[in-house]
Amino acid sequence: MQSFAASSFGLATPEIIVAVGALVLLMVGAFSGRRATNIVGTGAFVVLLLALIAVAFLPPSKNAILGGAFIADGFAKYMKVLVLIGSAAALALSSDYMEREGFIRFEFPVLILLSTVGMMMMVSANDLISLYLGLELQSLAAYVVAAIHRDDARSTEAGLKYFVLGALSSGMLLYGASLIYGFTGTVSFPAIAEVVRGEAAIGLILGIVFVAAGVCFKISAVPFHMWTPDVYEGAPTPVTAFFASAPKVAAMAMAVRVFVGAFPEIIHSWQQIIVFVAILSMALGSFAAIGQRNIKRLMAYSSIGNVGYALIGLAAGTPEGIQGVIVYMAIYLAMTLGAFAVIIGMRRGDRYLETIDELAGAATTHPWRAFALAMMLFSLAGIPPLAGFFSKFYVFAAAVQAGLYTLAVIGVVTSVIGAYYYIRVVKVMYFDEPRPAFERMAPGAEAVLIACSVVVTLFWIVPAPLVNSAAAAARSLF
């Protein structure tokens, strides 16, 4: 009898750990009620760390298990690390905020864990059914989490909007999947890649368009971005931090899986969709953010723009392009979480503040915090030698190599325009009249901020581990 680690289930150990952990913590919470809220929160964090260790011990080779529905390869391993880090950081940011705002509940960490299981399933999906099930598990938990502050009208509104539009997009994805199944006779990505060669049938292309629409909704790319600013603004800030980090990474991984995994031979059919979506996202992300006064809305438009840049790498469709996507998402995760750690720390007395004006003069009252946020924003704007510059560099370089010159040029232009609104926030912090000081940051948020600052500012010294492993992960797809 073979050992568990070597069996086919062994390759799904991280998912099993998180799923079983969520069930156990749900039992703990349900039976001990309010008292166990902190225990469940800590337990969820520990479960995520255990899963992270389990991912680290996975073999890097490519194995499809569970009837070919679940694939464990280098790409899945890399993206799962990012997803787990994102979820763990979101949990670390949340507990203090929720306690102060008075809606802390033990179900929140459990839902985050279940959502994480869904994300890991999306990352490892190797056929259309497992992709859809993972996506639904992730999204359904996210809808609930958006509305978790149920006595707050804005939070409820965010949850409802997210749910209705998310259900619509799931329907579109499912319809596209059914067309793809109808025209290829299989749901498995490798088998679809076998069948689809040369000229694709018109029905198949229609299916790809519908699936692309569903995917674009999940990564909040234009023209399916409408929900993003409202949901990001309405949801409680730690929940927004969660939405902007781990699910984005997972959805981007899902897009790579679908397009590169299932349709590598007909790249010309889907490349134009991705190029179109990327250009629109970058443009809207940089222009629409200019007028924003609420920093959460600003981050929403920023995330739309960033998704556009990451899609450039996917549009290239080469191993270099996918490497660019992976590096981009890794650095985007650090930048976003760092920025949200500062936003969650914007508290005076009992009130959490969300407008950019409240940051005025933060450089004199909180020099370190302001410096850290300034580094995150400069990095998001793509200014060297910060990490954000390199992430943009890799996707643009891949686009140029693949011959997508126009796309790369538009990307550079929009990133210059986008720099305006990032730097405006820095100007408010450093040159405006100081407002009263904020309260001390919660330890969880402080830890996240320090970790993200280190990654973002010092990435240029040792870029090799991140970049080389991303290259290896990207090669595992081809």
Added chain:
Amino acid sequence: MTAFFFYIFATITVASAVMVVASRNPVQSVLFLILAFVNAAGLFVLLHAEFLAMILVVVYVGAVAVLFLFVVMMLDVDFAELRQGFQQYLPVGGLIGLIFLVEILLVVSTWAVSPEALRVPIAANPPAEAVTNTEAIGRVLYTRYSYFFQAAGLILLVAMIGAIVLTLRERVGVRRQDIARQVARTPEEAVQLHKVPSRQGLGEVTR
């Protein structure tokens, strides 16, 4: 014999479907809908699809139609008003009906949309006489598709947690039945014996 039952089921299905639209009382509409579902289940049985027939009864009659009934009875919807635009929407409805008719004709006339599609069944079809179709579904559902089965279970769990998180409010000061405490009560603490003086009554009983 099969043809006889087919015509019975089919006639009642169509007739009750017409009544769903035509009847004035919404509660009667839902009841006719249930009748249509049950007869459609009968048609499935004639096709040797017992599993689908049972699912149709359990899911559509047991859950969906009952939910409709609840909604119709609990919400005060003015159905007479909803009906007003019937004439106005007739052309659109007719067009949609026509499209459905064309689609059904296309499906029935075995028009192959994509001849190059793979025609590889997931598993070899067992002979229809040897296994019932419930058994055939069970054979793949819990083996080959066990991963999807588990994942669907997790999704339903999230739906349940979500419903509880978003709607359950713990009220204070509500008397709840505590069966353990009820069972643990002894006669000594539950029963008081008083000697009632004649013509005076008990007055206030002290607990």
